[in-house]
Amino acid sequence: MLKTDILIVGSGISGLFFAMKTAKKRPDLSIVIMTKETAQNTNTQLAQGGIAVVTDVVKDSFEQHIRDTLQSGDGLCEREIVEMVVKQAPERLKELVEIGTSFDQNEKGEWNLGLEGGHSQHRILHHKDSSGLEIEKKLLKIIRGFPNIKLLENHMVIDLCTETKNDKPICTGAFFYNKKHNTIKYIRTRTIVLCTGGCGQLFAHTTNPKIATGDGIALAARAGATIVDMQYIQFHPTALASGGKNPMFLISEAVRGYGAHIVNEEGKRFLFKYDARAELATRDVVSNAINKELQSSSKKHVFLDCRHLDKNSFYQQFPVITSHCNELGIKPEKDLIPIVPAAHYQCGGIKVDKNGVTAIQNLYAIGECARTGLHGKNRLASNSLLEALVFAHQASENVGRTIARFTFTSTILIPKFPKIHYPNDYNAFDILKKELQQLMTNFYTSEHRNFDLASEEIKKLNSHAISFTERHEITIPFIEFSNMLTAALLIIMQCKLETKEMCES
Ligand SMILES: Cc1cc2nc3c(=O)[nH]c(=O)nc-3n(C[C@H](O)[C@H](O)[C@H](O)COP(=O)(O)OP(=O)(O)OC[C@H]3O[C@@H](n4cnc5c(N)ncnc54)[C@H](O)[C@@H]3O)c2cc1C
Structure with a gap:
């Protein structure tokens, strides 16, 4: 039987950052990361816009970032959590930079800060328009160097095992499917950290990759954890409408922050009808406005208009978006880009406290699968990579206590699984x-x-x-x-x- 001190399920920013911090602090602990596809196949690697951090203390302040987050969450954020995340952000950013993650700077060596919907200041650190990929690659590189971390790709966790002690469930292991060997096995563990991302694949239009099937939510729900706020699925207003692709390619919020307009079939801006902030309103507002416009016009999409923006600096700022559009024959300097709202982010999830602790002993949840209290009804742009870092840190600080409480003493009956059938159905x-x-x-x-x-x-x-x-x-x-x-x-x-x-x- 396999055994480990910590099992991390998922290899996105939350799982990898937690693994890195914990492995560094506790070289005595064995850590296994399981991920159901290749390690890089995550929501994280697709993040374009970047990460929201208050770095310009002259123009910006923690208070403004807190206010923007609360306003976006429409009365449902937990202020204590928002404050913790916003105030910790500079320290977590420093840790990313220390491992070599690069964010764009201007010629004076200052951060080149982006502006996104719902933010009252430029505060988004980004690596051109492939910020998530930069973070994912740097974290994966570091992770592979730790002798106490084992990264297992193509290992899908299919169920959590719990035992009951004093009428309370305790998580003690998990069943997983090894795709290469076509077998189901059991792993005994002192702690499990769910980092399984979101559930965008439940919807026909989504920016989320195929792995985003809500596994963590289902695993935790079956084990008896509390799941809340799942009704708050965030639709991103500017997914590229092109030939029924799944996932849809995202045109980052940062493009609107950079000055792009949203226009209808007649080339007219219409968002002012719905909100004075127009293109810079929060995602829920812009998505709803687009949906209303589409319903009243019976059209399939509206457009993003970048034609008035400087071509060279646009191309420099958004190379991935530009080349993707070009491949489809769309030239942002002269063509309108067709867009529709698409399911993008799960604001609710597994209920956790400020340390990522769930209602089940030995079970943590961090990243997009967790409902931390940060986002409320609607996540503020670029707050989710930040949330993943802060909660990975919190859980890593807390996990030592959980592990100390648990020893592998009890016995477990492992059911025999039948031969797996995979391809035909x-x-x-x-x-x-x-x-x-x-x-x-x-x-x-x-x-x-x-x-x-x-x-x-x-x-x-x-x-x-x-x-x-x-x-x-x-x-x-x-x-x-x-x-x-x-x-x-x-x-x-x-x-x-x-x-x-x-x-x-
Ligand atoms: C196109 C796009 C752009 C975005 N842009 C931004 C942005 O600019 N700024 C920002 O803050 N946020 C952005 N987001 C959101 C952000 O990327 C995600 O919320 C964040 O990366 C989630 O990280 P995570 O660690 O929780 O999960 P993910 O990165 O999604 O990783 C989930 C992991 O869990 C694994 N997994 C799932 N189920 C199982 C299972 N049963 N067994 C084993 N492994 C499993 C997956 O294989 C994967 O490794 C964007 C999202 C998308 C889709």
Whole structure:
């Protein structure tokens, strides 16, 4: 049986930063990172805009960043958490820079700070328009150098194991699927840290990669953790509308911060009708405004207009976006870029305290899968990489105590798994996934949501999925699809609860 002190599930910014900090401080602890695809296949590597940190103490202040975050979260952020994250940001940034992460500077050697929607100041540090990739690569390089960290790619965690002590659940291990060997195995561990990212793949239009199927939410829910605020899925207003791609390519918020306009079919700006901040309003406001415009015009997309911006500096600032557009035959200096809102970020998730501790002993959750209290109803742009760093730090500071409380004394009965069946029913699950994505898109974007009908449809999809597996007992696509159904049902139920509470108040 495999054994480790700490099992980290996920190799994005939160998992890697936690691993780095913990491995450095506690070389005596063994750390295993499991990730269901290749290590770099994460939301993190796709982040373009950057990371929000107050570095210009003359023009900017912690108080302003706190105020912007609270305003974006629309009354649902926890002020104590917002303060902790904003005030810790410079220290966490320093740690990233110390491992060689590079952020753009001007000719005077000052940070070249970007502006994004909802921010009252330029405060976004970025590495051109591939900030996440820069962070992911530097963290992966460091991680591979630690003798006490083992990084296991193509290892999908499929369930958490809990035992009960004094009527309370304690997490003691996990079952995982090794894609190369086609086997399911068990790993015994003193602590598990879920860093599994979001659930954008539940929707037909999303910027999230294929790995974002809400696994962490489903694993934690099955183990008995508390899941909250799943009704707050953030739609990013400027995903590139081109040929039904999944995931959709994102045109960063920073492009609007740089001066791009959103226009309709007639080339007219329309956001002022909805909010005086226009292109610089928060994402929820801009996405809703675009959706309303699309409904009233029956068009499929609106446009981002960059034609008035200086071509050379635009290309320098956004090389990845420019070359992606060029590949599709779109030249930002003379063409309008077609855009639609797309599911982008899960604001809710596994409820944790300020140290990333869940309701289950020995189980932490950090990064996008966690609901920390920072984002409220709507995440402020570039606050999520920051949140991942701060909560990875907090959890790393706290984990020593958790580990000290736990020893591998109790015995466990490990069930025998049948032979895994993988490839043949893969297409069948692809079709079911598409049905789920359409169902969730229709449900989430509808002004008159039918909660009961949506729940019934989810149950039907579940029955279909089970019927595919009857011959084979267990299949990996089934497990991933079941996770998606669990996350979808949580979104529907929590939307329903919120509507009921609003009606009653
Ligand atoms: C296109 C795009 C642009 C963005 N731009 C920005 C930005 O500019 N600034 C910002 O702050 N935020 C941005 N975000 C959001 C931000 O990138 C994410 O919130 C953040 O990277 C999440 O990091 P994470 O560590 O929580 O998870 P991720 O980076 O998503 O990593 C999740 C990991 O979990 C693994 N995993 C999942 N399930 C399992 C399982 N069952 N078993 C094993 N492994 C599993 C995955 O394989 C992956 O390794 C952007 C997001 C996208 C999609």
